[in-house]
Amino acid sequence: MGLSLHISIVPAIMVVVSLQVWLPLGCVEEERAALLQLKDSLNYPNGKSLPSWRKGDARCCDWERITCNSSTGRVTVLYLDSVRNGELGDWYLNASLFLPFQELLWLYLWDNQIAGWVENKGVYRPFKMRKLEYLDLSYNRLNNSILSYMDGLSSLKTPDISYNRLEGLIDLKGPTTLSTLYLNNITVYGSSFQTLLQSLEAFPNLTTLGLGDNDLRGRVLGFLNLKNLELLDLSGNTLNSSNIFQTIGTMTSLKTLTLWNCILNGQLPTSQGLCDLNHLQELDIISNDLSGFLPPCLANLTSLQQLYLSSNHLKIPMSLSPLYNLSKLKDFYGSNNKIYAEEDDHNLSPKFQLESLYLSSRGQGAKAFSKFLYHQFNLQYLGLSNIQIKGEFPSWLIENNTYLKSLYLENCSLSGPFLLPRSSHVNLSILSISMNDFQGQIPAEIGAYFPGLEFLMMSDNGFDGSIPSSLGSMSSLQLLDLSNNVLTGITHSNNSLQGQIPGWIGNMSSLEFLDLSANNFSGPLPLRFGASSKLRHVYLSRNKLQGPIAMEFLDSSRIVALDLSYNDFTGRIPEWIERLSNMNFLLLSHNNLEGEIPVQLYRLDQLTLINLSHNYLSGNILSWMISTRPFQSIMTNYDSMSSSQQSFEFTTKNVPRLYSGSVIRSKFGFS
Missing domain, CATH: 3.80.10.10 (Ribonuclease Inhibitor)
Structure with missing residues (x-):
């Protein structure tokens, strides 16, 4: 009896538990x-x-x-x-x-x-x-x-009241649990700021302090006695270099220090101050006026993982030899400084394995790839723009770093053929080798070796021959720039497309930016851009394209720029152009178009620049343009690419003029 009762109860208990877990x-x-x-x-x-x-x-x-x-x-x-x-x-x-x-x-x-x-009801209630x-x-x-409204928040650890209208004397209140405080961009200065800084000592658990974009002066920091701080952000202030580094040197618990855009000048300290922070993991002093060589004492910062020195006047060796002792270093940003090659490029290997490295030079350059790069195997982001490195394309960099996602080698005086790695590299999404001296043909198998490319920039080189059809297999490609080369077309079986823009470009479903200008393409335009529903920018100027403008876009409303100037197009401006409802730039000059300017153009209310000169068109567009089209600058955002300047030529009173502006804005953060 007892046994059977026990058995009958168990399923009931299990049902109750099940209902408790799955009840909506x-x-x-x-x-x-x-x-x-x-x-x-x-x-x-x-x-x-x-x-x-x-x-x-x-x-x-x-x-x-x-x-x-x-x-x-x-x-x-x-x-x-x-x-x-x-x-x-x-x-x-x-x-x-x-x-x-x-x-x-x-x-x-x-x-x-x-x-x-x-x-x-008039009663104060925090x-x-x-x-x-x-x-x-x-x-x-x-x-x-x-x-005052924060009085009742007894467990508050992180308040952020930055970028409000706080000003004058601040009576900072809050629980002793406060560990993080952001007071960026508050209008407090002079003695009021000193009072604020002294009041911070009432919070013994404070480890993070943001005081960016204030009127903080170096002399005020003498009142700051926060030994437990782990993160200090003073970016956007005007600071005195010697005072700030000396004061910060007493904050021995610091792990993150941000001094971005603080008008710091002179040289980095060679002994006291900065180099005493042996717990420091991240140092950001981007966009200052610091100069001189990297101090040897940086080798003391053995906990450092991120070092951001971009946009100064520092002299940084291409070998990064002063940093070899930093075994935990992962990211180094040194662009827009004076990058130089050491006379004796030693054979020492660094202790670090970098994940991100960005260098671009204001100086003479490096003449060759530094030897330490041959010992890096974890790189994900590499940019070495504007350094006169010379030599061939470093396919070994791609082979050694299987996690590499972006590679920028713009304006590096590289030459010879474009060398593919020995095997396919699926992780690379951005490749820019523009403004070099590469010669020969683009390898036919490039699409198979870089199937994950989203941005491919190869402009301003000496590439000739045909565009490989394997580019059509790059299903994620968003930007393709092959401008200013001497490309002639595409090699394909049953070669009826020789010299023409390849129709398979329309198979790139993610393509947003297409620039094939200043080449030798001939023949008609592709009738349809197929699956390119994201296409926004089309630049095909300065070729030998012929026939009517008969192309069709899968999603016409997305097109914001169309440049077909300096070709040999004939016939009328097509009526379907009114479907380009978001068009900003339309350039059809220097062709053989004829007939009246279509009324459909008047309906493109987003136009800010149009050039129809040097054709055989009739009609009056000037009064319409003046009365309904105020000129404005145009900026288009991409989330993960470098900035690019696009130039448009237009004509007024038979005088050619050049409009140049950014059509793509960088959101990377490396400078």
Whole structure:
């Protein structure tokens, strides 16, 4: 009897456990109501943000920008950054709306035009989220009163109130748990700043301090006595080189130091100060006026992993020999300095294995690849632009570094044929070898050896012969620039396309930028660009292309620039051009087009530059252009490529003029 009873109970228990795990998770009703009130507040008077927050939906943990505790169903994270429509004006928050969120840990409210707080029936009520650890109120319009509202945040560790309207004397309040504080771009200076810095000593657990973009002067730092700091950001201030390095040298716990754009000048210290920070892992002194050689004492920074020295006037050896002792170094950015070759390029091997290396020179260059590069096997990002290295293409770099993702060798005086690695390299996504002296044909198998390329820049070389059809197999290719070479066409079986732009370019489904200008292409345009639905820029000028403009785009509305100038096109400007509704640049000059200027051109209301000169066209476009097209600069963003200048020639009163501007903006961060 007892045994059978025991057996019958077990399945029942298992069923209960199963229901507890798989039961659909709703959310706490009081928090759901508070969220809906919060939505109404940020949308007042007529905003439309957060459409997934619906009154009839009880599952608020599934709403956008919300994270809940999987056990209790309570909200733990609110991602409410940039949700307020700027056209609605300032937003005044009711702090009482946050009272129901008893388990909220992280709250993001940056960039919402928050100008202050609404008190409940005239009664001051601070935040009372006792578990909140992270509060981001940066990029708003708050004044000093925000400091009082943090009184009730007993667990707060990281407040960010940067880029607001704090000014004058700041009475900094907060719990002793405070470990991270961001006060970037606050209008505090002189004695008020000294008072602020002294008040920071009330927070014994403070390890991270951001004071960037202030009016901080080197003399003020003498009041800073924060021995436990691990991260210090002073970027965008005007600092005194000798004072700042001497003061920072006392902060022996520092792991990250950012002195970007601080107008530092002179030489890096050779003994005291900077070189005493043996726990330092990241050093950023980009965009200053520092000069001289790298001090030998940098070898003392044995914990260093990232070193950013770009955009100074430093003399950096191509061998990086002063850094050989830094076994943990992963990233070195030294571009826009004076890169030089040491007279005695020794055979010592560095202790480090770099993942990122960027060097570009303001000086004489290096004359050859440094020997230490032959010992690097973990490189993912390598840029050696504007260094007169000379020699052949370093295919061994690609072979040795199987994780290499981007390789920039622009303007390095490299010559000879373009040498493929011995085997396929699937990780390489960016390859730029523009402005060199490469000769011969582009290897026929290039597509098979670099199947993952997204950006391929080979302009301004001496490549001749045909464009290999294997480029068509690069399904991820977004930018292809083969301009300013002497290419003649494509080699293909049943060679009926010799000398023409290859039709397989349309198979590149990710292609966004195509530049085949200044070559010797002839024959008609490809009728259709096929699967290139992302294509935005097409530059085919200065070739020998003929026939009517009969091309067709899969998604015409994406095209922003079309340059077909300096060819031999005939016939009329096609009526389908009105489908290019987002066109910014249209250049059809120096052809043999005829007929009237089509009325469809008038409907392209995004045009900022058009050139129809040196054709046989009739009609009047000048009055329309002047009355409806204010000239403006155009900038198009790409997420992962270097900047490029595009020049357009246009004619006024029979005088050719050149418009030159950036059509692609870099977002890399290496300089």
